[in-house]
């Protein structure tokens with residue numbers, strides 16, 4: 120039970136990181152981006168590629184399983200993931216935005232999700248991979264509760280990112296522009312905000328967070344090309360639960376989904392774990408489509 | 421029958437089955453603008469529903485209804501409709517993309533049930549040895565397949581004609597209004613949410629029908645036939661044929677399925693064994709490129725005649 | 735005659751290329767002039783303003799500001815080009831605080847300058863100062879209009895465009911808004927305003943254009959139009975407010 124709670128918070132914090140990026144892009148670009156979860160996979164594999172190139176030139180920082188090389192890899196992976204997101208936006212979403220039916224964007228992202236996943240499979244193969252083969256010893260912190268140092272690191276990174284993002288959105292001009300754009304793009308433009316620039320920054324932030332989530336995910340589980348595909352539903356559920364466009368809501372939504380998945384396994388066979396986000400999503404849509412915390416983009420038309 | 425002719429019959433049965441799914445999706449997307457991201461789920465429900473209802477009594481398995489095939493298919497369709505109702509009621513009054521997300525979710529959930537609810541679905545092994553309708557009436561498998569092709573072709577034709585009539589009826593003309601101008605539809609005294617729900621359920625029912633036909637043909641169900649890639653394949657079939665064009669849906673289904681089959685053949689023939697999994701990725705990439713490039717450069721479809729489509733084109 | 739501040743020349747515009755709403759409108763606004771546009775619902779008044787603001791696609795015709803062509807300038811550049819626009823509805827960011835709303839209006843300014851001008855607008859609009867840390871959704875309709883105008887003025891525009899600034903306001907509020915607009919014009923700002931209440935429009939403005947079905951039918955000095963029997967019979971009889 121205690122262990123399930125701890126595991127739930129951990130996977131929840133990774134879902135939260137992905138969901139923050141998704142809620143920002145959904146709030147500002149106003150479409151359900153099915154390809155966002157693939158940015159998580161891409162980020163994870165880019166870090167793997169960076170590690171393959173640089174090698175682990177420095178040993179791990181005890182008690183973590185990794186050291187400076189991985190942290191460097193996270194930064195490069197975030198940059199490479201941002202590049203991918205910007206390229207996709209420029210090549211696919213930008214032309215599709217001109218079409219009157221905004222669902223074409225959803226359709227496009229659906230196709231892109233498949234492409235990104237398959238390109239990763241093509242480049243890296245389908246077998247499971249790891250950042251480090253070093254075994255990590257879980258530390259017993261309470262009776263029936265063991266936590267790995269990497270997991271604590273993951274949690275700490277999530278907290279730092281959420282706090283930093285909060286300040287960014289509240290205190291900087293770019294953050295303000297993003298919030299203005301999320302509420303009313305036309306009015307934002309009328310006020311002299313160059314929405315194209317803000318959109319680009321939104322991609323950079325969303326993709327970077329996705330990359331960080333991917334690497335943290337890869338620290339705690341095996342890396343496979345389909346990790347993103349399996350995250351699509353949890354991410355959407357977290358975003359809608361928290362209210363589309365609401366960063367704080369996405370964090371809570373991510374934690375709720377992570378905990379629910381992990382606790383559900385106590386009562387239903389683990390094979391059904393992936394259906395949990397769907398059931399939560401369905402319940403939210405029936406009961407409170409705006410999410411627990413109203414988002415900037417309401418669920419109701 | 422020569423090997424090639426036999427293969428062609430086999431190919432056409434599967435392609436025409438998918439064309440029924442594609443027409444169902446066309447009703448949803450092409451005519452009404454509903455994005456269904458879980459096509460495979462509704463196809464699977466129809467298939468599994470039919471399989472359970474048609475299946476004989478077997479130890480350790482729920483079922484044993486041993487219903488006649490057509491009745492079982494109708495049962496499968498009803499189950500698909502029910503699933504559609506559950507997601508439809510939750511989402512069709514909300515922003516459009518919520519339907520996309522929810523259908524994606526139900527497809528995943530259905531896949532999980534197929535894999536894990538062994539007592540009902542047979543789990544990873546699926547349900548095998550299902551009776552094939554009228555199989556004993558035919559002397560050879562070849563003759564039977566020809567018969568089944570005739571059945572599937574007739575059903576596809578029937579669905580085609582019915583849809584053509586439906587979209588030209590007063591009901592069908594409202595669809596475009598619902599899609600393009602919510603307010604106008606409402607001012608005509610139509611309730612857009614209700615019409616969306618009707619269309620969505622009807623389209624999913626057709627997908628369920630195709631699932632039932634598929635099971636009748638292959639005589640078993642296996643979760644491997646209902647992987648998420650099928651949703652993408654059906655979408656490729658629709659958009660290549662030109663959405664809003666039922667004939668295009670059929671042509672697209674046959675064309676894309678041919679492309680898929682041939683690319684699969686090419687991969688298995690040309691690539692060394694060590695690279696087969698990468699080859700599979702290339703096959704899927706073709707589907708993804710088909711979707712994205714058509715969307716970008718030929719939004720009215722590759723095959724669909726521009727004139728015929730333009731009335732419905734988005 | 736000197737170059738007018740704003741020249742709209744034979745502009746055709748609409749929300750879809752195949753369906754022009756504004757079908758060839760020509761109008762002018764001089765420096766420090768107040769011009770109103772009146773006309774029945776659906777005449778294309780709002781659409782014309784949006785076309786000038788760059789929100790709606792102009793398919794043909796020209797828009798010039800002080801002689802320089804601005805027809806297809808992206809919307810966000812117009813704020814720098816000294817045009818401000820206050821939409822009819824959703825004209826404040828309800829999820830942002832009053833202070834943040836003003837800060838958005840000052841997007842194009844350097845930080846220090848933005849702060850200085852914001853302090854000045856708090857002096858001009860004391861209500862706003864009172865609520866500065868509150869979300870704009872708590873404001874009343876009239877207060878929102880004040881905020882929208884205050885925000886639009888931060889860039890010190892030469893031309894202020896307003897879409898039905900009096901809609902939904904109490905008569906007291908309407909006269910306050912109009913007083914402020916008048917003061918602005920006296921201070922040298924030109925105003926182009928859509929106004930549903932024709933009587934008020936003719937009373938306050940220098941000149942008026944009457945739109946119908948996407949074209950300008952009648953125009954002239956407001957005082958003269960107020961006497962025009964044709965205008966009177968169509969608009970002044972009804973006189974009332976929109977819905």
Ligand SMILES: Nc1ncnc2c1ncn2[C@@H]1O[C@H](COP(=O)(O)OP(=O)(O)O)[C@@H](O)[C@H]1O
Pocket residue numbers: 749755773774775776777778779780781782
């Ligand atoms: N966002 C829009 N999309 C499509 N058509 C619109 C939109 N806004 C207004 N229209 C149409 O444009 C016409 C003119 O509208 P508008 O310019 O708002 O009129 P007015 O402001 O004079 O009342 C109306 O027929 C209206 O239906």
Ligand SMILES: [Mg+2]
Pocket residue numbers: 779780781822
């Ligand atoms: Mg108007």
